[in-house]
Amino acid sequence: MPLLELDALTKAYPGVVANDAVSFAIEKGEIHALLGENGAGKSTLVKMIYGLVKPDTGTMHFEGAPFAPSEPSMARRAGVAMVFQHFSLFEALTVAENIALGMEAPPPPSELSSQIKEISERYGLTLDPDRLIGDLSVGERQRVEIVRCLLQDPKLLIMDEPTSVLTPQEVDILFKTLRQLSEEGTAILYISHKLEEIRTLCQNATILRHGTVVATCDPKKETAKSLAEMMVGKKLKSPKKSKTSHGNILCRVETLALARADAFGTDLKDITFSIHAGEVLGIAGVAGNGQDELMLALSGERRIDAGRITLNSLDLSHLSPSQRRMKGLHAAPEERLGHAAVPDMSLTDNTLITGFERQSLGKRGLIDFSKAKKFAERVIETFDVRTLGPNNAAKSLSGGNLQKFVIGREICQKPKLLIVNQPTWGVDAAAAADIRQAILELAREGAAILVLSQDLDELFEICDKVAVLHEGHLSDARDAGKITMEEIGLLMGGMAA
Amino acid sequence: MITLVPRITLVPRADPSKRMVYITPLIAVALTILFGGLLFASFGENPVEAIRIIFWDPIFGPHGFYYRGQILVKAAPLIIIALGLSFGFQAGIWNIGAEGQFIMGAITGAAAGLAFYPSTSPLIYPLMFVAGAAGGCLWAMIPALLKIKFNTNEILVSLMLVYVAFNFLAGMVTGPLRDPDGLNFPESRSFRKFEAGYNAEIWSGTGVHWGVIFMGLLVVVAYIFYSRHITGFHIRLMGQSPRAARFAGVSPNWMIALCLGLSGALAGLAGLFEVTGPAGKLSTTFPLGYGFTAIIVAFLGRLHPIGILFAGLILAVTFVGGDIIQSALSLPKASIQVFQGMLLFFLLAVDFLINYRVEWRR
Amino acid sequence: MDPVIVIASLIVASTPIVFAAIGELVVEKSGVLNLGVEGMMIIGAVCGFIAAVETGSPLMGFLAGAAAGAAISLLFALLTQVLIANQVASGLALTLFGLGLSALIGHKYTGLRPPPTPKLEFFGAADIPIIGPIFFNHDLGVYASLILIVAVWYFLKHTRQGLILRAIGENHDAAHALGYKVVRIRVIAIMFGGACAGLGGAYFSLIRVPLWNEGMTAGIGWIALAIVVFASWKPWRILIGAYLFGGVTVLQLNLQGIGIDIPVAYLSMAPYLATIIVLVIMSADRTRASLNAPASLGRIFHASS
Numbered sequence A: 001m002p003l004l005e006l007d008a009l010t011k012a013y014p015g016v017v018a019n020d021a022v023s024f025a026i027e028k029g030e031i032h033a034l035l036g037e038n039g040a041g042k043s044t045l046v047k048m049i050y051g052l053v054k055p056d057t058g059t060m061h062f063e064g065a066p067f068a069p070s071e072p073s074m075a076r077r078a079g080v081a082m083v084f085q086h087f088s089l090f091e092a093l094t095v096a097e098n099i100a101l102g103m104e105a106p107p108p109p110s111e112l113s114s115q116i117k118e119i120s121e122r123y124g125l126t127l128d129p130d131r132l133i134g135d136l137s138v139g140e141r142q143r144v145e146i147v148r149c150l151l152q153d154p155k156l157l158i159m160d161e162p163t164s165v166l167t168p169q170e171v172d173i174l175f176k177t178l179r180q181l182s183e184e185g186t187a188i189l190y191i192s193h194k195l196e197e198i199r200t201l202c203q204n205a206t207i208l209r210h211g212t213v214v215a216t217c218d219p220k221k222e223t224a225k226s227l228a229e230m231m232v233g234k235k236l237k238s239p240k241k242s243k244t245s246h247g248n249i250l251c252r253v254e255t256l257a258l259a260r261a262d263a264f265g266t267d268l269k270d271i272t273f274s275i276h277a278g279e280v281l282g283i284a285g286v287a288g289n290g291q292d293e294l295m296l297a298l299s300g301e302r303r304i305d306a307g308r309i310t311l312n313s314l315d316l317s318h319l320s321p322s323q324r325r326m327k328g329l330h331a332a333p334e335e336r337l338g339h340a341a342v343p344d345m346s347l348t349d350n351t352l353i354t355g356f357e358r359q360s361l362g363k364r365g366l367i368d369f370s371k372a373k374k375f376a377e378r379v380i381e382t383f384d385v386r387t388l389g390p391n392n393a394a395k396s397l398s399g400g401n402l403q404k405f406v407i408g409r410e411i412c413q414k415p416k417l418l419i420v421n422q423p424t425w426g427v428d429a430a431a432a433a434d435i436r437q438a439i440l441e442l443a444r445e446g447a448a449i450l451v452l453s454q455d456l457d458e459l460f461e462i463c464d465k466v467a468v469l470h471e472g473h474l475s476d477a478r479d480a481g482k483i484t485m486e487e488i489g490l491l492m493g494g495m496a497a
Numbered sequence B: 001m002i003t004l005v006p007r008i009t010l011v012p013r014a015d016p017s018k019r020m021v022y023i024t025p026l027i028a029v030a031l032t033i034l035f036g037g038l039l040f041a042s043f044g045e046n047p048v049e050a051i052r053i054i055f056w057d058p059i060f061g062p063h064g065f066y067y068r069g070q071i072l073v074k075a076a077p078l079i080i081i082a083l084g085l086s087f088g089f090q091a092g093i094w095n096i097g098a099e100g101q102f103i104m105g106a107i108t109g110a111a112a113g114l115a116f117y118p119s120t121s122p123l124i125y126p127l128m129f130v131a132g133a134a135g136g137c138l139w140a141m142i143p144a145l146l147k148i149k150f151n152t153n154e155i156l157v158s159l160m161l162v163y164v165a166f167n168f169l170a171g172m173v174t175g176p177l178r179d180p181d182g183l184n185f186p187e188s189r190s191f192r193k194f195e196a197g198y199n200a201e202i203w204s205g206t207g208v209h210w211g212v213i214f215m216g217l218l219v220v221v222a223y224i225f226y227s228r229h230i231t232g233f234h235i236r237l238m239g240q241s242p243r244a245a246r247f248a249g250v251s252p253n254w255m256i257a258l259c260l261g262l263s264g265a266l267a268g269l270a271g272l273f274e275v276t277g278p279a280g281k282l283s284t285t286f287p288l289g290y291g292f293t294a295i296i297v298a299f300l301g302r303l304h305p306i307g308i309l310f311a312g313l314i315l316a317v318t319f320v321g322g323d324i325i326q327s328a329l330s331l332p333k334a335s336i337q338v339f340q341g342m343l344l345f346f347l348l349a350v351d352f353l354i355n356y357r358v359e360w361r362r
Numbered sequence C: 001m002d003p004v005i006v007i008a009s010l011i012v013a014s015t016p017i018v019f020a021a022i023g024e025l026v027v028e029k030s031g032v033l034n035l036g037v038e039g040m041m042i043i044g045a046v047c048g049f050i051a052a053v054e055t056g057s058p059l060m061g062f063l064a065g066a067a068a069g070a071a072i073s074l075l076f077a078l079l080t081q082v083l084i085a086n087q088v089a090s091g092l093a094l095t096l097f098g099l100g101l102s103a104l105i106g107h108k109y110t111g112l113r114p115p116p117t118p119k120l121e122f123f124g125a126a127d128i129p130i131i132g133p134i135f136f137n138h139d140l141g142v143y144a145s146l147i148l149i150v151a152v153w154y155f156l157k158h159t160r161q162g163l164i165l166r167a168i169g170e171n172h173d174a175a176h177a178l179g180y181k182v183v184r185i186r187v188i189a190i191m192f193g194g195a196c197a198g199l200g201g202a203y204f205s206l207i208r209v210p211l212w213n214e215g216m217t218a219g220i221g222w223i224a225l226a227i228v229v230f231a232s233w234k235p236w237r238i239l240i241g242a243y244l245f246g247g248v249t250v251l252q253l254n255l256q257g258i259g260i261d262i263p264v265a266y267l268s269m270a271p272y273l274a275t276i277i278v279l280v281i282m283s284a285d286r287t288r289a290s291l292n293a294p295a296s297l298g299r300i301f302h303a304s305s
Helices: A042-049 A072-078 A095-101 A109-122 A138-150 A168-183 A195-201 A224-232 A291-299 A321-326 A347-355 A369-382 A399-411 A429-444 A456-462 A485-492 B018-042 B047-060 B064-091 B098-114 B124-150 B154-174 B210-228 B230-240 B242-248 B252-276 B290-300 B305-328 B334-350 C003-029 C037-055 C058-082 C087-109 C131-135 C140-158 C160-170 C172-177 C182-208 C220-230 C235-257 C270-284 C286-292
Strands: A004-013 A016-026 A031-035 A057-062 A080-083 A156-160 A187-192 A204-209 A212-217 A249-258 A268-276 A280-284 A306-311 A329-332 A417-421 A448-452 A465-470 B002-005 B008-012 B356-360
Touching: A004 A042, A016 A042, A016 A057, A016 A204, A016 A212, A031 A042, A031 A168, A031 A195, A031 A224, A042 A156, A042 A187, A072 A080, A080 A138, A095 A109, A095 A138, A095 C160, A109 A138, A138 A168, A168 A187, A168 A195, A168 A485, A187 A195, A195 A224, A204 A224, A212 A224, A224 A429, A249 A291, A249 A448, A268 A291, A268 A448, A280 A429, A280 A456, A280 A485, A291 A329, A291 A417, A291 A448, A321 A329, A321 B242, A329 A399, A347 A369, A347 A399, A347 B230, A347 B242, A369 A399, A399 A417, A399 A429, A417 A429, A429 A448, A429 A456, A448 A456, A456 A485, A465 A485, B018 B047, B018 B305, B018 B334, B047 B064, B047 B305, B064 B098, B064 B210, B064 B230, B064 B252, B064 B290, B064 B305, B098 B124, B098 B154, B098 B252, B098 B290, B124 B154, B124 B252, B124 C270, B154 B252, B154 C220, B154 C270, B210 B230, B210 B252, B210 B305, B230 B242, B230 B252, B242 B252, B252 B290, B290 B305, B290 B334, B290 C087, B305 B334, B334 C058, B334 C087, C003 C037, C003 C131, C003 C140, C003 C160, C003 C182, C003 C220, C003 C235, C037 C058, C037 C087, C037 C182, C037 C220, C058 C087, C058 C182, C140 C160, C140 C182, C140 C235, C160 C172, C160 C182, C172 C182, C182 C220, C220 C235, C220 C270, C235 C270
Parallel strands: A031 A187, A031 A204, A080 A156, A156 A187, A280 A448, A280 A465, A329 A417, A417 A448
Antiparallel strands: A004 A016, A004 A057, A204 A212, A249 A268, A249 A306, B002 B008, B008 B356
16 A cells, blocks of 8 residues: 555646646655656646645555645644655745644653753754754754654655755765664655766656646666656757857956845855856856845846956946946846846846946936847747737746846847856746756857856856855855866865865 | 645736736725725714715815816826826835925925025025025935945835924924014915915916925826836836846946935925925925825836826825815724725735736636 | 922823834834724724713723724725725825814814723822822823733733734735735734724823813824834833833923923924934834834735735
8 A cells, every 4th residue: 555646637727737637646655756858737736735736636645645735734634744845945934933833742841851852963964943043054054944844753744846956065964863763764865966866866756847747657768868868858958168268357256255135145245256258167166155245246236245356357346237238247146036036027128127227228227128129029039038028027937038138138249257156046947948958158248147046057158157155255266177066066065075 | 836725826927917017906995885884884984984984075076176177286296296206116116104204395496486585586496496406405315325335224214204294393393494574383474465475376276386396297207108118118127137237237226316305305395395285385284295295106106107196096096085075074094094095905906916816716 | 390200200101102102113013004093092092082971981081992903993994904005105194084083073062071981099108208199199001001011911922812923014915825814914913003093092181281272193103103113112211212202291391380491382393303313313223123124014915816
């Protein structure tokens, strides 16, 4: 008898069928991978198992009995626990309080603290129950989520993209814990799109595409390439890095410093790097190590405390974002909706955010809307943005299309230096490939490019050099061909490699 | 998706409905009339008659020739103030102390003129104009500077300053600005007897004074600023997404100063026109709450200059209707405030129709 | 000026604000900013006043004030939690509507006197010099407000429901993901805030003034909002803030009484200016302010699934 059996689960939202008759089963102690692209329906499926979403049709059985949780507490009582991709943690509360919130009937505080210590020692996940979540690193936060689940003695542990925020070394520790759990009889439903990880960890894999199960397989018998093709449904072209020699140094950042803006931010200290014309510099690092601050400092959204930013030997340190754009420095922030673009505004209006001055979309402060519309159309056409037209609101675009628009809007303005943060985060594979290709082409035309990303595979794919950001310090940049994954991992964890 | 009652759900729209932007204020007015009528009925009045007195009589009633002018007189300050507030509200900067800026503008403007009493120089009124705008602007710059320097909440500070302004007004009309030739009443000299500082009716019987002309010009300028100017765009950007505004290169501090300063100056001017025209003199009873009602005008007009023009006229009708109903029925003046509050409530309540569709499930 | 009398009367002057502010603190802790405190207070003031006059019982007045405050707060809850309207605008609407409605229903009660509220008897402890008049010579409302502070502190700090409420105010998406009923809990918090504001209003019209007058709350609801910021969302600091404010009010009234050489109008500005100064001091330290403020405060919650 399987531990959890799903039978023809279907869930439709207006305009999209998120899950269409999905069936599979998980055995006791099994590590089962759920594989699929963004938007394939993985999240909806696990939300149904966890009681956050109710299926339209279909049934579930847990330990042989019918299982239809109407809310998460019901699922938790049955023995289902979940670690969320975007952690469900509360920054201003302590570790112990956070854990208590995720439990059905938490013991009194003192007892809970000792239980936390006991569990965290048994699985090698060190935690101090009295610290505030806001002061913890991303890896530590994930430990809180895991310990919270383990305290309930789960029969099924759901993990949604758990490694996307970890260093390679932290991933190894996590896998050890998961294997230990599996040996003790806990089943694990492991959601990811990282194929190599799934091949090393999981015994079975179910692959979703557009809401339906397209394959079930033993990932150890597949290759990463064959898994990817099942996931995407077609063969992917990978972007080509050209081996051209680079020009002179175009951009220089010297001893830049910036204090954090809020209590849980990171101070930037003594950041120094330079980028040649035609070169792509990648900055790796675990989220929350100063990426956001570095982005704001370089784009001009926050005034730096010390140091210098120069482009073509022109000092930009004290210019505003729009003045920097006039000198050729463009940026594409990580957050598409609400930072790079405004959700409720049309694409035409959204071009005005960065294009008004440099593209002269108006005169003496008065906007020329027909010019703005033409510019929006040019971006849409050049970057193959799927939308009904420039009058549609930004929020009506899918993540991948909006990201193409946002990055395309900057590239169309022919920047001399382009800074992008997480260029393909939450973007489908086809759009991600297009975006990477566009970045490489811009470099080929002689622009300097800075890519901040937590996806090491991405950095190795497109960058010439890689540096690592850890707690606001930036390591020296190294040739991407000469540094290994392990060395980067050590730097990301704060150890000198 | 939000389930209201089983079977009825709110489904987010991909694009905000343009049609609903125009329809919802009308729905809100209709609902207000309906429930307002019920409210009057519960106080034992004939609801149909009460509604007629408030909404019909000021325009088409037997004394309409007089009231129609009064509507313009009341609409001018409401629209001037609301236009100023609307830019701040779009940017998420909440100046709710316009009443205080209105009072301060009236005081500084009046004082600048009275200082030269009984001069007949044609420069007097322009001077008062500048002084009124400056008074309102500086009063609004207090919450602006405190917000920029100390991150203080502008809602609370601007509101506290209304009470300070009230008391300052009381101090002025019992002190330095008291009419030296008067009978010790707490009021200033009358501008009716000070021609160089009097904002007279331009065409007799129409209610049109310089404030109304100014209001008309302002609507046009505000419309261009709102729909075509990059700063108008940046203001909306700031309100919808502050981080995107910063990314575009907008300085939040400059926005705070601009929006508060501008709305303060306009409120101050409204105060100046009022005190030198319809009110005729400074007294503790001259502020009629225009500064607060203008908040409703701004929302009802969808923060859009043309919308505000219509919304201001509608609320001016209720102001005049309120005056009539006070004498015709035994209802207190406050009933009109209930009406206005209700209007804002219903407007906010039906607003969701712009971004959501209501779906009935089988 | 007898300092003992000043202290005793400042306690009475502060009590309406203590009620309103502690209620708003709970609302804000749940992540909702209700700017309608002034409107709820004045509705509580008029309903409490009418109920007390009609029944002759001050206790009925307090109950009616609390009930009316809670009832009118439901309008705000409907707008902001169900119809997802902007919280700032909805709060303003509540205040404007409350001011008008209270004037309308209280119209016929202007100028009447409410039944007196007796002071509590502590076996003659009130006669002890100094300590007696300050601590043992008050009405039930004063002690109720103090108990409420302690109760809210205990609830937030030491109960599971309090923890859930804080969690929702901190991160409503995460709380939703864990299966907590964000909207339901917020509606309850809003009603509690409404009841507290109503109580404060009733205390104002029944004991503090005691009279009914149009617009009589004169901005103390807004001051209560400022006190919550001053208290940096900590219950016991509400008491300090409210008493400080009460002190300024009583002091300026006393100065008016002894005929000091400053016109009354300028003295009357003191409480409002004091509030602004206090806001400036508390807001200036940005990192601390951001640590204590509930992170979801004023943000719209919309369950995505």
